[in-house]
Amino acid sequence: MKKRLLDTINTPEELRLLQQEDLTVLAKELRNFIINIVATKEGHLGASLGVVELTIALHYVFNTPEDLLLWDVGHQAYGHKILTGRKDIFHTNRQLSGISGFPKRSESEYDAFGTGHSSTSISAALGMAIASKLKGENKHHIAVIGDASIASGMAFEGLNHAGVTDANLLVILNDNAIGIDPSVGALKQYLTNIKKGTQKRNNIIEALNFDYSGPIDGHDLDTVISELKRLKTVKGPKLLHVITTKGKGLKQAETDQVKYHAPGKFDAKTGDLAVNPNTKQPPKYQDVFGYTIVELAKQNKNIVGITPAMPTGSSLKYMMDEIPDRAFDVGIAEQHAVTLAAGMATQGLVPFCNIYSTFLQRAYDQIIHDVALQDLPVIFCLDRAGLVGEDGATHHGVFDLSYLRSIPNLIIFVPRNEVELRNIMYTAQLGLEHSIAIRYPRGRGVTLDWKQPFKLLDIGKGxxxxxxxxxxxxxxxxxxxxxxxxxxxxxxxxxxxxxxxxxxxxxxxxxxxxxxxxxxxxxxxxxxxxxxxxxxxxxxxxxxxxxxxxxxxxxxxxxxxxxxxxxxxxxxxxxxxxxxxxxx
Known part of the structure; x- marks a missing residue:
């Protein structure tokens, strides 16, 4: 049996010994390797499939780990892990004592920066580039960021600073029009216009003093390699706009990109998802929130729902489908989500701001300064509170009670079950004197008949x-x-x-x-x-x-x-x- 090309590659050094014409074969093998393991072990699928060619090209052209490569969020780093010495242990991905599902500095010298929350790569890579310059080192610094993450305020802060430096920084915009859910906002429309050729080339990136190139096809290895080699010779901050397809190489993952972001177990050959036996199960807490807010919003015209880029994960999508003009996906912008809710509250609206516990950490000042200090009745729904499982340290929501408890004018409620979650949502929208944080876990509850008539809860009663x-x-x-x-x-x-x-x-x-x-x-x-x-x-x-x-x-x-x-x-x-x- 002919040995796979992938079996001969354990490090990027070995990858760089290959002939360029062999890389398309390697790309196919790498895709199949990811599909076969994620099918049985579960994990983030679509994002990594979409950047197979880009991953190979980056390690082929740049001298990693000497050149520093950062993967924003890190959902798309599976191919990177497999090519950097973790192929034989990749089956332990996200499992207890196994490798992390995200880049992690303590795991490999090729993981230049630990990621898991979005939009940090540009700031970190710029910090590294400035350090290299001060130390007199001649290194390349590459940040791979998605179109959903680059719309975040932190990414713009990094771009804004980088544009007035002469740092050797390459930002690669991996544009596939989707994060976990489809990307939203004016920047997404702008990038779409660039792809369609209806936007002039004097674009927003060039206005920030970046050398902009692209858009190019991220699945055309020769084009990507050629452009990366050219950019190695360009001084200062530069951005390469790459178009990819999330889920590339697995038909269902390309068609249903939301479901196949992290699909659970599936058939590696057909792509069909594993079907659960038809036993009746208690609901997921996120769905209790999602159905309850729709029920309440139909009775209370002032209720609005807000989520930063998690309509599916938070189940706000139900309200977005039924009452679209009162449900808002603001993109990966937790600070904006909280202050937007505060602004709405000043005008008598009843905002339910649904943010994962781990991501609300990113908006701490806004909770204090814009909500609590002004004593505005925002209703925070903290999904994925407590231990969340395989996503690990970057995603556990285990600090919220500690970081919220010291804030004045804030009620903190923790429902024991689905009925309690419904009842506190009902109680909160009737008008509380202060803002409230309601925290609940990932996964299913314990109650089959959870849709019970609403009851008013006494605040502060156990x-x-x-x-x-x-x-x-x-x-x-x-x-x-x-x-x-x-x-x-x-x-x-x-x-x-x-x-x-x-x-x-x-x-x-x-x-x-x-x-x-x-x-x-x-x-x-x-x-x-x-x-x-x-x-x-x-x-x-x-x-x-x-x-x-x-x-x-x-x-x-x-x-x-x-x-x-x-x-x-x-x-x-x-x-x-x-x-x-x-x-x-």
């Missing part, structure tokens, strides 16, 4: 779930499920506090007077989180009870399934049970 004698466990959110299992056969009480802010102080006084030992459990960093709030209450009221905090330890948690990671940090039911038994 509830008892189980009566016992020996100690009290306090929790917030869906981690209550693990606790219920952990204490099935134990004589302990369990309280769902529901609100991290304001705390139910009446209930807490009762608990501290009744039990000697208190255990707090949260799917959040223990540093500064829900447990810290309980300790602050105890200190302020001079209680001397034993208080044990269970949560995410003070370190970054890597990737693996949510169940595996919960075991790792002690948040699974067995670990919780073992901890409680030591305290009884």
């Amino acid at each position: 509830e008892q779930l189980k009566q016992g004698k020996q100690l009290a466990v306090l929790s917030i959110g869906t981690i209550a499920k693990n606790i219920s299992k952990a204490i099935e056969n134990l004589e302990v009480s369990h309280y769902d506090m529901r609100f991290v802010k304001p705390l139910d102080e009446t209930l807490l006084h009762h608990i501290f007077k009744t039990y000697d030992t208190i255990v707090s459990v949260e799917d959040n960093a223990v540093t500064g989180g829900f447990g810290s709030a309980i300790l602050e209450f105890a200190a302020a009221n001079n209680y001397k009870n034993i208080v044990k905090l269970i949560g995410i330890p003070d370190k970054f948690v890597e990737h693996g399934s949510i169940e595996e990671l919960q075991v790792l940090v002690g948040l699974d039911s067995k670990s919780i049970s073992a901890t409680i038994k030591t305290l009884i």
Whole structure:
């Protein structure tokens, strides 16, 4: 059997020994390799398939890792990983103790910068280029950024600075008109016009003092290699506009680019997705949000929905389909999303701003300065809160309770199940005195008949779930499920506090007077989180009870399934049970 070309390539040095005419064969083999492994192991598919030729060309033309190559976000870096010494372990991608699904400096010298959140590559590559200049080094610095990411404010900040430097920086705009969902906004229309030839060449990039070239076909290896070689000789900041097709090489992935961004398991030959057996399952929390906001918006004409580039992931797409003039995808622009919501709130609208917990970190100043300081009633819905699984450290939403709890004029609610999520959304849109953050996890809930009539919730009120004698466990959110299992056969009480802010102080006084030992459990960093709030209450009221905090330890948690990671940090039911038994 003839040996694959790919089998002979373990480093870019070996790749550079190939004849240029052999590279198209390598591209086909690399595509098939990615498809075959992602089909069974899952991961981000479409983005990596779209840049196979570009990946090969970059490592062929540039002297990596001496020349520094950055992949924005990093969804598209699978081919890069396979060609840089990780082919034999690529099957461990995104699995516990395996390689990361994103570029990571500690994993390989070829991963020049860790990515996972968008629009950081230009700033980082410019920083490297300035460092090279100061050190007298003659290196190339390349940032590969998508058309969805370049529309972000941070990317423009990087371009704006780079344009007044003589840094040896090459920005490659990978233009495929889609991020996870289709790209949006005026810049996307502008790039489309350039591709169609209806836009004049004195474009926005040249106005920022970049040497602009393109657009070129990103799947034509000879053209890409030729242009990259030419750009190596061009001084100063430059941008190459490359047109690619997300999902290239797998028909279904090209046709349904949203679904095949990260499709789960599928048939490598046909591309057909693995079909779940037709058993009725509880809904995903994102869908509870998505259907509930539509239901509420039909009753309340002031409700608007906002998401920064995640209409499918947040399920705001349901509102965008049914009430399009009141649902807004603002692109990868979390800061803008928050302040846009604040502006709407000043005019009497009821904005639901849906942002993944990990991405709301990018808009921290706007939450404080534009929302809370002005005491505007914005409703933040924080999807993907807690441990998110295989996306790992860049995506876990485990800091939100800590970074939000110190902000005045902000209510924090953590629903235990789908019904609670519906009820807090209903309560919030009736008019709260302050803004509210509602945080809920990735994945499915626990309730089949979740579409129950709305109930008004009392702000700042917790509830008892189980009566016992020996100690009290306090929790917030869906981690209550693990606790219920952990204490099935134990004589302990369990309280769902529901609100991290304001705390139910009446209930807490009762608990501290009744039990000697208190255990707090949260799917959040223990540093500064829900447990810290309980300790602050105890200190302020001079209680001397034993208080044990269970949560995410003070370190970054890597990737693996949510169940595996919960075991790792002690948040699974067995670990919780073992901890409680030591305290009884």
